[in-house]
Amino acid sequence: MSNLAHIHSAGGAAPTQAISSWPDTPDLYARLAELVGQPMRPIRRDAMPKILRWFDDRCPGSRRLAEQAKTVIPGGIQHNLAFNHPFPLAITQAEGAHVTDVDGNRYIDFLQAGGPTLLGSNHPVVKEKVHALIDSCGPVTGLLHEYEVKLAELVCKHMPGVDMLRLLGSGTEAVMGAVRLARTYTKKKWIIKIGGAYHGWSDQLVYGMRLPNTGRMEATGIPRGATGHTQECLPNDLDVLRRKLQINRLRGGTAAVLLEPLGPESGTRPVHKDYNQQVRKLCDEFGTLLIFDEVVTGFRVGMGGAQAYFGVTPDITVLGKCLTGGYPMAGAIGGKKDVMMSLVGGIGTTSRRAFVGGTLSANPLSCVAGYYALQEAERSNAAVLAGRAGDRLRRGLEEIIRRRRLPYVTYNMGSIVHLQTSGVLLLDTSSLWKLLKIKDEARQRKHMMEEMGAAYTAHGLITLAGSRVYTSLADTDDVIDDALNRFDDVFALV
Ligand SMILES: Cc1ncc(COP(=O)(O)O)c(C=O)c1O
Structure with missing residues (x-):
C-alpha cells in the first residue's frame, strides 16, 4: 500500500501533524545513556576494508573530483553536509527520493x-514555475515582485506566530537578525540559548554548539566580546x-530565549x-521574547511548524x-506585528529600527x-x-536493532529520524570535569559515526x-522497505 493510500484509508479529515506521537523522553534518555555507557559497537574491523574498497572500485569519478576540489576549496568541501568518509561524492542527478553520482551509482x-x-x-511543479519566472x-531585479507578497501571505496564513515576514538569505542570517530584533524591541541585552543547539555560524551563536556546556570551544576567530x-x-x-x-534581570535583562523547539540539533x-x-511561561514572567528557530521544523513538522x-x-x-523548497536563498524572520515593526525603516528613516537586509534577499526566484x-x-x-x-x-x-541485539537507539519526530549508533552527541x-573526561572518547565515537x-x-x-x-514526500513504502533491507545489510557487519 502506498503512503498516500495509507493516509486516505484512515478515513475522516486528513491529519495535519507530521509527528504521530512524541517520543517517551524519560525512556529515551535512559536508552541513550545506556548506549554511551557501554563500549562502542562499530563495523567489524575485518569488514571495514571491504567497505572502503567499494569506494575505490565504484567511485573513481568522485575521487578524482574530490582530489581536484582539495586544491581550490579548503578541505575539499564547501560545507559539512557534503562530508563523506572516505571522500565526498560528486552528484550529477537528483530526483524524488534518489540521487545519482558521477560514476552512475544510485x-x-x-x-x-x-x-x-x-x-x-x-x-516538477516547482521546477516548472521557476523556469517560467x-x-x-x-532571478533578481532588486524591485518588488508579487511572489514576495504571495510567499509572505502563505507563511502568515499557516504559522500561528507569524503576522509579518522579513525574507533574508539563510538561516544563519535570519537568526542573527532575530537576535538583533529582540534586543531592539526589548532594549535588553542577554540571549539565552539551549546548549548543543545549532543556530548557524554568526559570531554570537558559535557558542555551546553540538554538545551542551561547551561555550566558546568552537569560537575560533571570534572575539570574546562577540x-x-x-x-x-x-x-x-x-x-x-x-x-x-533572574540574574540577568539585575544586569541589563534577557532579550530572548532562543531554542530549537524539538530540542538541540x-x-x-x-x-x-x-x-x-514552560519556557513560554518563563519568558512571559521575565518580559523576555521567545524565539523559535524553525529552520528545520518549519513546514517539515507541519505547515504550522513546531509551534502549531x-x-x-x-x-x-x-x-x-523548506521555506524555499530547496532553492536558494532560504531565510526569514517572522513574528507578531508589534515586534516586527521594529524592522521597519528605510533610507532616511529616523525611527529606532534593527538594520537587516541583503542585496539578493527576497529575490523573485x-x-x-x-x-x-x-x-x-x-x-x-x-x-x-x-x-x-x-x-x-x-x-x-527498531525491529532490525532488536533482532540483531544491538545497543543502537532510533526514534523519530515525523520525517526527522534519529539513528544513534555511536551516541557521540549524547555524551x-x-x-567541566565530565567534559574534559570525554574528549578522547568523543573523537573515537565521532570516527565510528563516520565509518557507519x-x-x-x-x-x-x-x-x-x-x-x-x-x-520526504517521495519516500513511498517501497523506498523505505528497500532502505530497511540495506540498513539490515549494514548492521550484519557489526
Ligand atoms: C536549527 C538551525 N538553525 C539555523 C541553521 C542555519 O541555517 P543556514 O545553514 O541556512 O544558515 C540551521 C542549519 O542547519 C539549523 O539547523
Whole structure:
C-alpha cells in the first residue's frame, strides 16, 4: 500500500501533524545513556576494508573530483553536509527520493540537502514555475515582485506566530537578525540559548554548539566580546533557565530565549513534551521574547511548524530550508506585528529600527520557488506523508536493532529520524570535569559515526552525518522497505 493510500484509508479529515506521537523522553534518555555507557559497537574491523574498497572500485569519478576540489576549496568541501568518509561524492542527478553520482551509482537520499527538500528532490511543479519566472524576469531585479507578497501571505496564513515576514538569505542570517530584533524591541541585552543547539555560524551563536556546556570551544576567530552576552542552558533544565533570567534581570535583562523547539540539533536531545510551554511561561514572567528557530521544523513538522504542534506561540520565528523548497536563498524572520515593526525603516528613516537586509534577499526566484513548494506541500499534505515514511523507517530500524541485539537507539519526530549508533552527541557534558573526561572518547565515537556513514553510503544510503535521516514526500513504502533491507545489510557487519 502506498503512503498516500495509507493516509486516505484512515478515513475522516486528513491529519495535519507530521509527528504521530512524541517520543517517551524519560525512556529515551535512559536508552541513550545506556548506549554511551557501554563500549562502542562499530563495523567489524575485518569488514571495514571491504567497505572502503567499494569506494575505490565504484567511485573513481568522485575521487578524482574530490582530489581536484582539495586544491581550490579548503578541505575539499564547501560545507559539512557534503562530508563523506572516505571522500565526498560528486552528484550529477537528483530526483524524488534518489540521487545519482558521477560514476552512475544510485542512492536513496536521506540527506535531502540537509532538510529543505520535503517534496523530494527537484519537484516538477516547482521546477516548472521557476523556469517560467526565469524566462519572464530573470532571478533578481532588486524591485518588488508579487511572489514576495504571495510567499509572505502563505507563511502568515499557516504559522500561528507569524503576522509579518522579513525574507533574508539563510538561516544563519535570519537568526542573527532575530537576535538583533529582540534586543531592539526589548532594549535588553542577554540571549539565552539551549546548549548543543545549532543556530548557524554568526559570531554570537558559535557558542555551546553540538554538545551542551561547551561555550566558546568552537569560537575560533571570534572575539570574546562577540559572545559576551550569549549564555547557554542545559536542555530541559527549567530551574537553571529561571536562575539565569533572574540574574540577568539585575544586569541589563534577557532579550530572548532562543531554542530549537524539538530540542538541540533537530531533537538529538529531545525536549520533554511540555518544555516549550514552560519556557513560554518563563519568558512571559521575565518580559523576555521567545524565539523559535524553525529552520528545520518549519513546514517539515507541519505547515504550522513546531509551534502549531506544541500549541506554543513564539514572539519571533526563524525560518529557512523548506521555506524555499530547496532553492536558494532560504531565510526569514517572522513574528507578531508589534515586534516586527521594529524592522521597519528605510533610507532616511529616523525611527529606532534593527538594520537587516541583503542585496539578493527576497529575490523573485527564491520567492516563486518557496510559494509553489509550500503550496504543493499543503496540497499534498507532504509533511504528514513524509512523517509516516519516517514512522515506517523507524519501526523497521527498531525491529532490525532488536533482532540483531544491538545497543543502537532510533526514534523519530515525523520525517526527522534519529539513528544513534555511536551516541557521540549524547555524551554527558553536564560538568567541566565530565567534559574534559570525554574528549578522547568523543573523537573515537565521532570516527565510528563516520565509518557507519561510509557503510550506509556503500550500501546505497545517503544519511546526514551517519546519524540522521530526513524522509520526504517521495519516500513511498517501497523506498523505505528497500532502505530497511540495506540498513539490515549494514548492521550484519557489526
Ligand atoms: C536549527 C538551525 N538553525 C539555523 C541553521 C542555519 O541555517 P543556514 O545553514 O541556512 O544558515 C540551521 C542549519 O542547519 C539549523 O539547523
